[in-house]
Amino acid sequence: MTLSASDISVRRGGRAVLDGVSAAFGAKGLVAVIGPNGAGKSTLLSVLAGLLTPDAGAVTLDDVPLAAIDRRALARRRAYLPQNARCDWPIAVERVVALGLTPTLPALGDLPAADLARVAAMVEACDLAAHRTQPVTTLSGGELARTMLARALVGAPEILIADEPVAGLDPRHARDALVRLRAHAHGALVIVAVHDLALAAQYADRVLALRDGRVAADGAAGDVLTPQTVRAVFDVDVRIERDSEGVGIRYL
Amino acid sequence: MTRPWHLPALAGLVIALAMASLMAGRVWAPWSAWWDTGDPRWAIIFELRLPRTLLAILVGAALGLSGAAMQGYTRNPLADPGVLGVSSMAALGAVLTLYFGFAATTPWLLPVAAVAGAIIGVLLLLAISGAAASLITFVLAGVILQSIAGAAVALALSLAPNPWATQEILDWLMGALTDRSMQEVTLAAPLIVLGAGLIFHLRRALDALSLGEASAASLGVDITRTQRLLALGVGLATGASVAVTGVIGFVGLIVPHLLRPFTGGEPGRLLLPSAIGGAALVLAADILVRLTPSAAEVKLGVALSALGGPFFLAMLFGLRRRVA
Numbered sequence: 001m002t003l004s005a006s007d008i009s010v011r012r013g014g015r016a017v018l019d020g021v022s023a024a025f026g027a028k029g030l031v032a033v034i035g036p037n038g039a040g041k042s043t044l045l046s047v048l049a050g051l052l053t054p055d056a057g058a059v060t061l062d063d064v065p066l067a068a069i070d071r072r073a074l075a076r077r078r079a080y081l082p083q084n085a086r087c088d089w090p091i092a093v094e095r096v097v098a099l100g101l102t103p104t105l106p107a108l109g110d111l112p113a114a115d116l117a118r119v120a121a122m123v124e125a126c127d128l129a130a131h132r133t134q135p136v137t138t139l140s141g142g143e144l145a146r147t148m149l150a151r152a153l154v155g156a157p158e159i160l161i162a163d164e165p166v167a168g169l170d171p172r173h174a175r176d177a178l179v180r181l182r183a184h185a186h187g188a189l190v191i192v193a194v195h196d197l198a199l200a201a202q203y204a205d206r207v208l209a210l211r212d213g214r215v216a217a218d219g220a221a222g223d224v225l226t227p228q229t230v231r232a233v234f235d236v237d238v239r240i241e242r243d244s245e246g247v248g249i250r251y252l
Numbered sequence: 253m254t255r256p257w258h259l260p261a262l263a264g265l266v267i268a269l270a271m272a273s274l275m276a277g278r279v280w281a282p283w284s285a286w287w288d289t290g291d292p293r294w295a296i297i298f299e300l301r302l303p304r305t306l307l308a309i310l311v312g313a314a315l316g317l318s319g320a321a322m323q324g325y326t327r328n329p330l331a332d333p334g335v336l337g338v339s340s341m342a343a344l345g346a347v348l349t350l351y352f353g354f355a356a357t358t359p360w361l362l363p364v365a366a367v368a369g370a371i372i373g374v375l376l377l378l379a380i381s382g383a384a385a386s387l388i389t390f391v392l393a394g395v396i397l398q399s400i401a402g403a404a405v406a407l408a409l410s411l412a413p414n415p416w417a418t419q420e421i422l423d424w425l426m427g428a429l430t431d432r433s434m435q436e437v438t439l440a441a442p443l444i445v446l447g448a449g450l451i452f453h454l455r456r457a458l459d460a461l462s463l464g465e466a467s468a469a470s471l472g473v474d475i476t477r478t479q480r481l482l483a484l485g486v487g488l489a490t491g492a493s494v495a496v497t498g499v500i501g502f503v504g505l506i507v508p509h510l511l512r513p514f515t516g517g518e519p520g521r522l523l524l525p526s527a528i529g530g531a532a533l534v535l536a537a538d539i540l541v542r543l544t545p546s547a548a549e550v551k552l553g554v555a556l557s558a559l560g561g562p563f564f565l566a567m568l569f570g571l572r573r574r575v576a
Contacts, residue, residue, distance in 0.1 A: 051469050075472030082466040088327040089462050089517040102460045103472040107453075135517065151463070 001027040001062060001158055003048065003189060008057035010043050010213075017043045018054065019213040027158070030185035032200035032221070033193045035210035036234055041193040042083060042163050044210065048191060049080040049161045061159075075103035079157035083164045083193075085148040090135035093147050094123050100154040118154060126150040126180065142173035149177060153184060160184060162192045166199065178203045201225045201240070201247035209233045225249075256521075258514040262528040266309065269535040273305040277542045304429045306437045308538045309531040311429075311497050314444045314489035316530015317523060319504015321451045322374070324458035324519025325482050326381075328390050329509060330567065333490040334501025335560070336394025338373035340401035342487075342494035343424040344408070345369025351408045363439055366495035371487030373397060378479060387571065426553035427498025429538050436496040447488030448527065450481050455520035462519060500553045502560025503530050509567060 004024035010017045018040045025031060033041050046052035048059055050066035059066045066074065079100065087096055098111055098119045105111070111119070123132055126146045131139060136147055145165065152160055162181065166174035174196065181190050182203045194200050200207055200221065207224040209217040216233045217224045225247075230238045237252040274297050275281050281301070285293035315333060322331035322338075333339050345365035349355045355362045380393035405424055409417045457478045460468040469475055493500070507529040508522055515521045534552070537559070541550045 046466075049470055051466060071474060072472035075470060078470070080467070080470035082464065082470075085463065085467060087462050088464075089512075089519065091462060091517040095516060095518060096463075099460055099463060099471070102456055105456060107456065 005059045008054045010054050029205040030190045031206045032204035033208045039210040040213040045163050072103045078159040079152040081152040081162040087136045090137045092133045093131045096136045097150045100151040122150045122154040159189045164193050198249045265532045274301045276539050303432050303434045308535045311493040312531035312534030313527040314493045315503035316507040317527040318486045318490045320508040320522045320526035332505035337397030339494050339499040341373030342366040342370035342491040344401045344404050347405050347408050351412050363495035367491030370491035371483050374483040424498045426551045427500040428551045440492040440496045443488050443492035447485045450485030458519040502556050
């Protein structure tokens, strides 16, 4: 499986949000997309997910343009988790997770038994068993984020695209979420926009840095997350310390 | 999953109310009169009350379902075709055919125009309030649509060379089930059934939309197509209802709100209960207006607005946190 974007440009209100972005992604691994606010991270993720048609350039999945793939067929292979994902109705947690199976469901009737088992397993795997029947509108921020992640993962997508899944989470829940994404990335492609450089350094295989709608750096996490690149992308000076326990980033 | 008990309960309620609707009124028609074709009350039951009862069920189901579908699509519990101008747009469509005299020569044009008015109403509502509508802009858009369409109905009827204009304005904007015949039933039923079919077809899409448009689109839902089918479905169901009864508001607001706690919140699962519950509410309200001791029968639209207004207010207070 290869997902590849070539020369993507998106213009909005006369301004180029993305300007000639190209990148190719393989079947496995966790790719962190980093960059300052307004760099085009969310737009790039929407384009890669096939939800936004770029003004120029194209995204292909196994050499087939995304636009030529049937919506439901694409939805079965690729999951997308938007920024601040939430649910407007007081639906039980397990039913929200089951919504992730929408592209495979028959038009009528309740969930098939095999799907119920998948939902139950995913609820368990995301530590939501205690909240199984709780209305999703009454969950805490961390629980809601886990529910939404479970919703995205329940279909076992080949590609998971998540837009800032850890924004607003406390350190423990942010780490938990990345551990789950990391685990999924062993057998699938996971593309995540993150602001926390230390988390990116610790969990990502590859880091794609955007600035002003262009690719500023793209490569192995260790090669991209250097004081020079961080300075070029974010205009801040950092000291990066790596030891056996992980990566520390100190803003100077 | 437990078996839903609310569906049989609601269906039983509709059957009981339908029986009561055939019996109750100025003249009480007991069970014995049902079987004696010579009894004068037999004619009352089958020629006056049967069409009225069938229409109450059809129109109630159409309005309850339309309300549930609009709420599901907009993720807004205050959406209702009657309150937010869709029904008034249908009335405007119907009244324009009367105004230009088409209705007298081609009778099928009136319901078609009502359906067209309702479809335009839904599309306008969604367009004015925009894609990322807040509760406030959405309700405001509906209120604006409601007042403009209502004023246009009144204007058209006033300009027409028509001595009964005031009465007719009232008839269209405050609907009723009085003196309807089987002709109205056969006119409305196919359109309502077709609209309901379209709405039920959107079940999964409405469920997915609970997660927002971006998530729903990523789950394979075609948002544009869903919006068009919703406008068509709601337009057919609501437009056909208004064509035969005039505007009856608040059914689509009250019923889904009362039933949501029993269905687990998913908009798709709320559709069928809302249709059955809508039928029950309109039947019950129609029995009540028939039994109210007043010189002229209170209009059903008036009775439901009297009930629905305070209900709407109570819901607004309940939602204050989201509105503010």
